[in-house]
Amino acid sequence: MVEPFHDSVQLQESLELDYFRRPRGPRHWRRVLTIVAGLASAVVAAVSLLPGQRHMHQxxxxxxxxxxxxxxxxxxxxxxxxxxxxxxxxxxxxxxxxxxxxxxxxxxxxxxxxxxxxxxxxxxxxxxGKAKLARVADAQCTRCHADLKHSFPDAGLAKVTSFAHSHPEFAVWRNRQGDPGNIAFNHKAHMTLAHSGRGEADKALTRLFREGCAYCHKPDAGGHYMAPVTFQQHCQECHPLVVRLTVPLPGDIQRIPHPGPGEGPADVQDHVRQRVLALVQEYPEIMLKRVRSPHRPFPGAEPVAKEIGTSTEEHLAAAERQLFAGPDGCRRCHPDLKAGVGAGMLPELPKPFLPRRWLEKSIFNHQSHRSMECTDCHGQALASKQTSDVLLPKLEDCRKCHEPKIGARSDCAECHVFHRR
Ligand code: HEC
Ligand code: HEC
Ligand code: HEC
Ligand code: HEC
Ligand code: HEC
Ligand code: HEC
Ligand code: HEC
Ligand code: HEC
Ligand code: HEC
Ligand code: HEC
Structure with a gap:
């Protein structure tokens, strides 16, 4: 048998030269479909122009x-x-x-x-179809921050390409600047106080033992940061400002209020004066009685009789000395207070200050981390003896969770705002 295509005559005959004239089904339908599709598009376009239907273009x-x-x-x-x-x-x-x-x-x-x-x-x-428009992609931040100096030569910020791989350590650690606060406080001493068992008798110690850090650190109104520590709420219970007079008076009338916002030593002095004058008026026979007290010039010597603290001026001087120069007065917590020279002279007190915000270039929310222990992030608090110690977490502490593999978000917008408030 001869293969058809080996013979050129047969090959020629086998070709159907007018094949395109052969009637075919799809050809008819194609024309119909084209017309229908065209009409449908026109209808859709027309409908999309109707009010309320524009979203078709989205x-x-x-x-x-x-x-x-x-x-x-x-x-x-x-x-x-x-x-x-x-x-x-x-x-x-x-x-x-x-x-x-x-x-x-x-x-x-x-x-x-x-x-x-x-x-x-x-x-x-x-x-x-985003739920939150404010969740901006990191690329929108790193287009500048991956090389900030390129477009902003005088910018003083480190390069950042992602939180996981190249984010600078927080400046407070990088610059080793310490805590700028100037009020003396020893976390270690006070926290071990709480665990010493001496609390049974003392209401404040028991409460400190029960509440721990929360005795002094409670969330502020927004819940994101901690409210400031105040003398009145957090120190007074154990360290009341008292003036011990040299005469016995009934009750707790020697308590002196601590200066409030904007007040200073002058207000304390005013208060002491008013208080002493009021006491002199109320209890003249006790306050102004001249008493003799035994006084030893040196240990072991014979007592010498001496008149003490009996005039209004003497009461005032003694009270001010205790508050402004004594170890249980202002000095305990304000170590840089300089007592005034001479009676009635006011002490000098550099403005007492405790920082309120620490990482101001970022945002933080204690509420979102409430399932953690305070010491998971502020472990140093248990060992710190000085105010100058920094008790904040480091970058590594955040990466334990804010890492794609672990699950907490690590996009820039989680921890930073873009628009200055
Ligand atoms: C809340 C604001 C907002 C509304 C409302 C809105 N759009 Fe947009 N649309 C945008 C933004 C922003 C873009 C991106 C802009 C760009 O890339 O120039 C965009 C882009 C588009 C694009 C892509 C073309 C382009 O410019 O990138 C189309 C098409 C579009 N919108 C259609 C619509 C239609 C149709 C509606 C109404 C049914 C609508 N949009 C309503 C904000 C809006
Ligand atoms: C006709 C008024 C109107 C216009 C125009 C408008 N917005 Fe809004 N936008 C709103 C309202 C209302 C809300 C919801 C309430 C709120 O959060 O303030 C909102 C919310 C937002 C939010 C926060 C909510 C989220 O999802 O994270 C962002 C970001 C925002 N708009 C950005 C834009 C941008 C960018 C444009 C321009 C493309 C724009 N808006 C145009 C009214 C408007
Ligand atoms: C157009 C460029 C540009 C973009 C985009 C940009 N930044 Fe910045 N960013 C800057 C410059 C410039 C500074 C200021 C540097 C300085 O003060 O030295 C800055 C400062 C900052 C700071 C330090 C804040 C401070 O108070 O000093 C943070 C944090 C920051 N940007 C985060 C972001 C985040 C998050 C985004 C994305 C949502 C972003 N930036 C997008 C240019 C940019
Ligand atoms: C009796 C009150 C008191 C208690 C209880 C207390 N603190 Fe403080 N805390 C302070 C005072 C006062 C300051 C400010 C002075 C300073 O920085 O040491 C402070 C400051 C801080 C700061 C600010 C950051 C810094 O570097 O100074 C942190 C964080 C802190 N405390 C964590 C803790 C933790 C965690 C606990 C519990 C383990 C705790 N505190 C218990 C009084 C207290
Ligand atoms: C629960 C009771 C209690 C509270 C509350 C308390 N303290 Fe004390 N504090 C003590 C005791 C007890 C001592 C050690 C004995 C002493 O010197 O009186 C002490 C000692 C101190 C000392 C001196 C010695 C040292 O160890 O460094 C300072 C300063 C001090 N406290 C500051 C504060 C400040 C500031 C607050 C409020 C933020 C505060 N304390 C709150 C009980 C307390
Ligand atoms: C047991 C610790 C303690 C003693 C003692 C103490 N202070 Fe304070 N003082 C604080 C703390 C804590 C603050 C910061 C929070 C506040 O204002 O209550 C402070 C703040 C201040 C302020 C700033 C007030 C403001 O808000 O502007 C002044 C002024 C001040 N003290 C003066 C004094 C004087 C004067 C004395 C002595 C008569 C004294 N303090 C004794 C703990 C103490
Ligand atoms: C898990 C929280 C977190 C994430 C996610 C995060 N940051 Fe930060 N970032 C911080 C904290 C906290 C600081 C320290 C702020 C301070 O010192 O005031 C900081 C500091 C910075 C600074 C200032 C650096 C300097 O020189 O002091 C820049 C710029 C910055 N971040 C950019 C970014 C960018 C861009 C991203 C996204 C790629 C990002 N951050 C993601 C928490 C975060
Ligand atoms: C996930 C880590 C983390 C945990 C858990 C945590 N903190 Fe903080 N804390 C921070 C960071 C970050 C800051 C710095 C915030 C700022 O001021 O920018 C801070 C700041 C503080 C400050 C200084 C004041 C302020 O709000 O900035 C105090 C006080 C404080 N924390 C106490 C506590 C106490 C008490 C607990 C337990 C109830 C606690 N923290 C739990 C991370 C943590
Ligand atoms: C034990 C895990 C863990 C650690 C450690 C941790 N975080 Fe978080 N953080 C979370 C979780 C869970 C959320 C809430 C879910 C979310 O938004 O991703 C969160 C939320 C946040 C938010 C958003 C808060 C809000 O509600 O808007 C910020 C900002 C943040 N963390 C900063 C930090 C910083 C800064 C550190 C380090 C000092 C840190 N986190 C350490 C688990 C952690
Ligand atoms: C480089 C990126 C970037 C640009 C450009 C930008 N935004 Fe934002 N925007 C953010 C980020 C990140 C947030 C979330 C953090 C914050 O609130 O700052 C945000 C938040 C917002 C919010 C919500 C604020 C709130 O309080 O909830 C509005 C509204 C908004 N932007 C509007 C605008 C408008 C309007 C413009 C233009 C004028 C603009 N944004 C330009 C990144 C950007």
Whole structure:
């Protein structure tokens, strides 16, 4: 048998030269389908122009916070889409939604004095069905922060490309600057006080034992940071400011209030004066009685009779000496207080100060970490003897959880704001 294609005549005959004239099913349907599709598109396009149907043009709905704007395209799209211009320019910051549209509803602060650029839609990307528009991708931060010096030569910040791999240690540790606070406090002594068992008799010690850190550190109104430590709430119970008069008086009337906000030693002095004068008026026979007390010039010597603390002025001087120069007075907690020279002279007290915020370039929320022990992050508190010790966690402590493999978020927006408040 001869193979057909080895014979050129047979090959020629086997070709169907008018094959295109042969009637075929799909050809008919194709024409019908083309017309139907064209008509359908026209209908859809027409419908999409009806009010309330514009969202057909969206890739995905706008973010949850903007749901009420979903069909009001022109509230954001104030300028033309300019697809050709944008395709040709390849400039990602050329947007169809201008900042002015966003600013009509939002007044947000700039990043800082150096950064004027704020193409809102570059960071807050719409039509992605996002629940939170403020969750901005890290790339929007690292486009500057991966090499800040490149565009901002005078910027003094380290390079950051991701929290997991290249984030600087917190400045407070990097610069070893210490705690700038100037009120004396020994965490170790007070925390071991709580565990010494001496608390049974003493209400305050028992409470310190029960509450631990929370005796002094309670969340502030927002719950994110700790409320400031105050003398009245946190020290007074154990260290009341008392003036011991040389005469026996009934009750607890020698207590002196600690200066409140904006007050100082002058207010304490005023208070002592008023108090002593009031006592002199109320108990003249006790306050102004001249008593003799045994006084030994040196240990072991014969007592010498001497008149003490019996005039109003003497009461005042003794009271001020105890408060302003004695070990149980202001000095206990304000070690840099310099007593005044001479009677009635006010002491000098550099403004008492305890920092309120520590990591001001970031945000933190104690409430979100309430399942942890305080000492998981502030372990040094149990060993610290000086105010100057820094008791804050280090970067490593945060990476234990804020790491993609562990689960807590580690995108920049978790711990930083962009818009200056
Ligand atoms: C809350 C503001 C907002 C609303 C409301 C909104 N958009 Fe957008 N839309 C944006 C932003 C922002 C972009 C991205 C801008 C860019 O890339 O220039 C965008 C992009 C688009 C794009 C892609 C083209 C482009 O410019 O990138 C289309 C198409 C679009 N929107 C259609 C719509 C339609 C249709 C509606 C109304 C049904 C709508 N949008 C409502 C904010 C909005
Ligand atoms: C017509 C007013 C209006 C316009 C225009 C508008 N927004 Fe909003 N936006 C709102 C309202 C209302 C909310 C929800 C309430 C709130 O959080 O203030 C909101 C919420 C937000 C939020 C926070 C909520 C979230 O999901 O994280 C961001 C970020 C935001 N808008 C950015 C933008 C940007 C960027 C533009 C411009 C593309 C824009 N908005 C345009 C009214 C508007
Ligand atoms: C470099 C990225 C970036 C740019 C540009 C940017 N934002 Fe933001 N925006 C953020 C981040 C990150 C947050 C969340 C942290 C914060 O609140 O600062 C945010 C938060 C917001 C919020 C919510 C604030 C709140 O209190 O909940 C609004 C509203 C907002 N931006 C509007 C705008 C507008 C309007 C513009 C343009 C003028 C703009 N953003 C430009 C990154 C950016
Ligand atoms: C357009 C460039 C640019 C973008 C985008 C940008 N930053 Fe910055 N950022 C800067 C500059 C410049 C400084 C100021 C440096 C200085 O003061 O020396 C700064 C400062 C900071 C600081 C230090 C804050 C302070 O008070 O000094 C933090 C934290 C920060 N940026 C986080 C972010 C985060 C998070 C994002 C993304 C949402 C972001 N930045 C996006 C340029 C940028
Ligand atoms: C009797 C009150 C008292 C108790 C109890 C107490 N603190 Fe403090 N704490 C203070 C005072 C006062 C300061 C400010 C002086 C200083 O920095 O030492 C302070 C400061 C701090 C600071 C600020 C950061 C720093 O570097 O100074 C941290 C963190 C802290 N304490 C954690 C703790 C922890 C954790 C506990 C429990 C183990 C605790 N404190 C128990 C009184 C107390
Ligand atoms: C539960 C009781 C209690 C509370 C509350 C308390 N202290 Fe004390 N504190 C003591 C005792 C007890 C001593 C050791 C004995 C003494 O010197 O009186 C002491 C000692 C001190 C000393 C001196 C010696 C040292 O160990 O360094 C200072 C300073 C001091 N406390 C400051 C404070 C400050 C500031 C507060 C409030 C933030 C405070 N204390 C709250 C009980 C307390
Ligand atoms: C047991 C510790 C302790 C003693 C003793 C003490 N203080 Fe204070 N003082 C504090 C603490 C803690 C603060 C910071 C929180 C506050 O203002 O209550 C403070 C704050 C101050 C302030 C700042 C007030 C403000 O808010 O502006 C002044 C002024 C002051 N003390 C003066 C004195 C004087 C004067 C004395 C002695 C008569 C004294 N203190 C005794 C612990 C003490
Ligand atoms: C888990 C929390 C966390 C995350 C996530 C995080 N940071 Fe930070 N960042 C901090 C803390 C805390 C500081 C210290 C702030 C201070 O010292 O006031 C800091 C400091 C900084 C600083 C100042 C550095 C300096 O020189 O002192 C910059 C810039 C910065 N972060 C940028 C970023 C960028 C960009 C990202 C995302 C890639 C990011 N951070 C992610 C917590 C975080
Ligand atoms: C996940 C770690 C973590 C845990 C757990 C934690 N802290 Fe903090 N704490 C921080 C950080 C970070 C700061 C710095 C915040 C700032 O001021 O920027 C801080 C700050 C503080 C301050 C200084 C005041 C302030 O709010 O800035 C005190 C006081 C304090 N913590 C006490 C406590 C106590 C008490 C507990 C337990 C109830 C606790 N912390 C649990 C991380 C932690
Ligand atoms: C034991 C695990 C753990 C450690 C350690 C830890 N975090 Fe967190 N953090 C979490 C969890 C869980 C959340 C809440 C879930 C989330 O938002 O990812 C959170 C939330 C946060 C938030 C967002 C808070 C809010 O509600 O907006 C910040 C900011 C933050 N952490 C900062 C830090 C810093 C700074 C450190 C280190 C000092 C740290 N965290 C250490 C587990 C941890």
């Amino acid at each position: 890739a995905a709905p706008v973010a949850t916070g903007h749901a009420m704007l979903n069909d009001r395209c022109d509230s954001c799209h104030s300028s033309a889409f300019q697809p050709v211009a944008r395709l040709l320019s390849c400039d990602p910051s050329r947007l169809s939604v201008g900042d002015a549209a966003c600013r009509r509803c939002h007044s947000v602060g700039p990043h800082n004095d150096k950064v004027a650029e704020t193409s809102c839609a570059l960071c807050h990307q719409e039509h992605r």
